[in-house]
Amino acid sequence: xxxxxHLNKMVSHIAVxxxxxxxxxxxxxxxDQSAIEAGEQLYDQHCAECHGExxxxxxxxxxxxxxxxNDRARFDAMVKDGKDQMPSWDGILTAENLDQLWxxxxxxAR
Ligand code: HEC
Numbered sequence: 001x002x003x004x005x006h007l008n009k010m011v012s013h014i015a016v017x018x019x020x021x022x023x024x025x026x027x028x029x030x031x032d033q034s035a036i037e038a039g040e041q042l043y044d045q046h047c048a049e050c051h052g053e054x055x056x057x058x059x060x061x062x063x064x065x066x067x068x069x070n071d072r073a074r075f076d077a078m079v080k081d082g083k084d085q086m087p088s089w090d091g092i093l094t095a096e097n098l099d100q101l102w103x104x105x106x107x108x109a110r
Contacts, residue, residue: 032103039104042097046089055108061085065110075102 057063082088
């Protein structure tokens with residue numbers, strides 16, 4: 001009898017832990033989704049004219065969908081500093097904007 005009670009308690013603890021973990025991952029997903037949407041707006045506003053509608057490059061500018069997860073530092077440096085035809089966005093885009101753009105690009109990575 002005592003063992004059974006103990007088991008019952010353990011099962012309910014596990015259920016609570018699982019529920020909390022689920023709630024957190026749903027919240028994290030919702031946050032990702034809003035960053036992706038904000039990034040899409042920034043992209044349409046600032047980047048699409050050169051890098052292509054919906055990240056589809058015409059071939060003249062780099063296709064940002066081919067950046068890999070390891071290219072975040074290169075992305076940050078390029079967007080901040082610019083290079084040749086690529087404008088510098090320093091003082092225009094915030095660190096949060098870069099996170100949002102990156103979230104949008106990564107969500108469409110190839
Ligand atoms: C006026 C046109 C233009 C606009 C606007 C523009 N880019 Fe670029 N971008 C370029 C060109 C051209 C290059 C290639 C530069 C080079 O390597 O000489 C480039 C390169 C890049 C690269 C480097 C890609 C790689 O593979 O190394 C990144 C990242 C990038 N752009 C992101 C952005 C983002 C994000 C925006 C919007 C905030 C943006 N660009 C707006 C023209 C533009």
